[in-house]
Amino acid sequence: MVKFNEQQLAEFNRLVARYPEGKQKSALLPVLHLAQESFGGWLSAETMDYVAELLKIKPIEVYEVATFYSMYNLKPIGKYMFEVCQTGPCMLRGSDDIIQYIQDKLGIKPGETTADGMFTLKTVECLGACGYAPMMQMGKHYREHLTREKVDAIIEECRKNAATNN
Amino acid sequence: MGVKLLLEKAHVENIRLYDVYRREGGYRSVEKALKTMSPDAIVEEVKKSGLRGRGGAGFPAGMKWSFIAKPEGVPRHLVCNADESEPGTFKDRYLMEFIPHLLIEGLIVSSYALGSNDTYIYIRGEYAWIVDILEQAITEAKNNGWLGKNILGSGFDCNIHVQRGAGAYICGEETALIESLEGKRGNPRIKPPFPAVKGVWDRPTVVNNVETLSAVVPIINMGGEEYAKIGVGRSTGTKLISACGNINKPGVYEIDMTISVEEFIYSDEYCGGIANGKRLKACIPGGSSVPILPANLLLKTAKGETRYMNYESLSDGGFATGSMMGSGGFIVLDEDQCVVKNTYTLARFYRHESCGQCSPCREGTGWMEKILHNIECGKGKMTDIDLLWDIQRKIEGNTICPLGDAAAWPVAAAIRHFRDEFEWHVLHPEEAQKRNYGLAHYADPIHVPV
Ligand SMILES: Cc1cc2nc3c(=O)[nH]c(=O)nc-3n(C[C@H](O)[C@H](O)[C@H](O)COP(=O)(O)O)c2cc1C
Ligand code: SF4
Ligand code: FES
Secondary structure, three states: OOOOOHHHHHHHHHHHOOOOOOOHHHHHHHHHHHHHHHOOOOOOHHHHHHHHHHHOOOHHHHHHHHHHOOOOOOOOOOOEEEEEEOOHHHHHOOHHHHHHHHHHHHOOOOOOEOOOOOEEEEEEOOOOOHHHOOOEEEOOEEEOOOOHHHHHHHHHHHHHHHHHHO | OOOOOOOOOOOOOOOOOHHHHHHOOOOHHHHHHHHHOOHHHHHHHHHHHOOEOOOOOOOEHHHHHHOOOOOOOOOEEEEEEEOOOOOOOOHHHHHHHHOHHHHHHHHHHHHHHHOEOEEEEEEOOOOHHHHHHHHHHHHHHHHOOOOEOOHHHOOOOEEEEEEEOOOOHHHHOHHHHHHHHOOOOOOOOOOOOOOOOOOHHHOOEEEEEHHHHHHHHHHHHHOHHHHHHOEEOOEEOEEEEEEEEOEOOOEEEEEEOOOEHHHHHHOOOOOOOEHHHOOEEEEEEOEOOOOOEEHHHHHEOOOOOEOEOOHHHHOOOHHHHOOOOOOOEEEEEEOOOOHHHHHHHHHHHHHHHOOOOOHHHHHHHHHHHHHHHHHHOOOOOHHHHHHHHHHHHHHOOOOOOOHHHHHHHHHHHHHHHHHHHHHHHHHOHHHHHHOOOOOHHHOOOOOOOO
């Protein structure tokens, strides 16, 4: 069963308190981020229903928002997600090559996850790092000025982190 | 060195921290505003400064502020637009990441001017680590008495809240942003009513860009008239330009708007010239939505005059031979780049970001993407080029919000100026897979390497 723990509930209350009374729905986007982080990196129907209940809104109001925004994952993702930008300015600096390299190296296409559940590759549109291209987002942070060597190092780093965390 | 008003202190060590920022003269504008000026006097000062909105449309900020409705007993809100998602644009990020207190300072003064007791920063969801930076700055400001109740004994209360978006370019459009802030899908509203009358929670609302609100700080410190002396014509003050693409020094630069495009591209103080000793082919000077220009029209106007980095000069010649300042996202293409491919990636972007409310935008962006992809892959027909032209024309002006226009303009400009390159793709599909079209007639006539 999905349920925020005490600390997550405190954050939930902090988020809701930012809006006028009766306008708690305004907290929906931040609360969905919190829910996604808290419950395995994606939003299941159960999670969305739980958020609806907490915010006292209808489940459909949550579904329509969750399906509109690209950052909400509606299915499980790998332990690490590489979101590589493919828009014009990044393309001019070689993002195609980086995307192809990751595909070949991990044996997956954009939108897919490796069989061991470690990596998901996703292509995304401009992330506001055009001057530091090519780039990708990984979790909360950006990895910029990517080269093939850097990609190798990042994959290595992820594997190491996963090994020590297990 | 040009004048620096926003980034002057950005390189001071630890300027992110309150103590350092304060020691460097931070929060003086709040003292001046709250202790010696009325809210209306601040609006007047911003009007005098000539400051134009830095989010893309260039609407005079002071005038926008004076439109806000003030019905009795209804709270008003200032909302800072930190959605920054226009391809080529990464200047707001720079301000927030490196000198966050400048924005907080500008927000306090602007909130006082507009009577906003709860001010929101709507930031694109991907800038997750910047949310922490901003919240840290807000906490510091609050602990030092710049936020909260009865600030500096003025009787004015103000809190600033940071709301994260979740990945949607359309939420940068101000009414979509308001919908999103209310916890809904980012579907733009039909205007009127304008946000100044009915914005977030149906309350009067002003939405301004990060850079616009940061510029309020120097305006209050130096006075609107002094600010207006910097720059030229209706391009007053300084502008942040985020430069990217095939240049030696991509990055964020503060310019006063008197420098020429040529100086901006080739001077070591700014872009440092085209990367790898290549030649300049084309440039999108104001973010992906504005018309692309071939090198010759970028550096000189159609009349043969020098083109400058300001609102008037960049748009000289209208869409026939000019472009726009837009958001200041300066995207440079060197001689090895393919205009068809670049236009295709932008069309894909707009298709992805269309909210889907209006059929010309929802369907048209998809068609344009498909046709451009075909041409790019060597499967295009000559009639496709006219079809593209026809589709973009039918989108422009026929939609609820300007995203439709923003999707149409890049395609129109690419065909207008680079039609020969599109035709070459159609006529020589196999060759087009192997090599690029190159420079053709629109090469930069000034900087021919020896
Ligand atoms: C599709 C679309 C996207 C936009 N994105 C942004 C944005 O990311 N940031 C921004 O400040 N303005 C953006 N704008 C402009 C806003 O609608 C609005 O004009 C601006 O925030 C007003 O602030 P300013 O007057 O200070 O520029 C966008 C407009 C459109 C039509
Ligand atoms: S123009 Fe496009 S993005 Fe704007 S409201 Fe219409 S469909 Fe949505
Ligand atoms: S185009 Fe990739 S970050 Fe902007």
